[in-house]
Amino acid sequence: MLAFVDIAIEDYVDLVGRPYNQENAAIILDLSETILEASQDIVVKIEALSNVDKPKIVNISGRQRMLSQRIAKYYIAYQAGFHDQDHISQLETAVKQFESALAILKAEKINSPQINAKLATVTRLWRIIRSFFLDIEKGGLPVTVFATTDSIMDSMNTVTGLYVKASG
DSSP, X not given: OHHHHHHHHHHHHHHHTSOOOHHXXXXXXXXXXXXXXXXXXXXXXXXXXHTOOOOHHHHHHHHHXXXXXXXXXXXXXXXXXXXXXXXXXXXXXXXXXXXXXXXXHHHOTTOOHHHHHHHHHHHHHHHHHXXXXXXXXXXXXXXXXXHHHHHHHHHHHHHHHHHHHHTO
């Protein structure tokens, strides 16, 4: 599986280094999803083999990082002219999953003041861009979406680390 991901990443790097065209961009979208899914499978297998019982909240928090990037990818792709219904459905699913998980994280009993502050930051950032995803046809500012989801990913990375520490 690692060899497969390595080859896929090489192909991805090659494609993104080429001049932009619609055909390459479509392949990049699909390839990025393949890499993401294969990487997730690897993580699941490593966790199963390690016999380390990680609290569920750590996984939920960590998944938010991936979801924020998936949301940005599909939104920006749509704004770049990729109106494939499957991509729109994946964006809508990722938005629902992100919001559901954010509610779970905000209600978590082990939240420290530092975790709550970071989750409040994520909530504020999410409010900035959420409407773009709900009315994708209207459009918005892809650069704003990219920068905001990147900030969300950074904040969720911190939150994930804090949950790891809090859970011992």
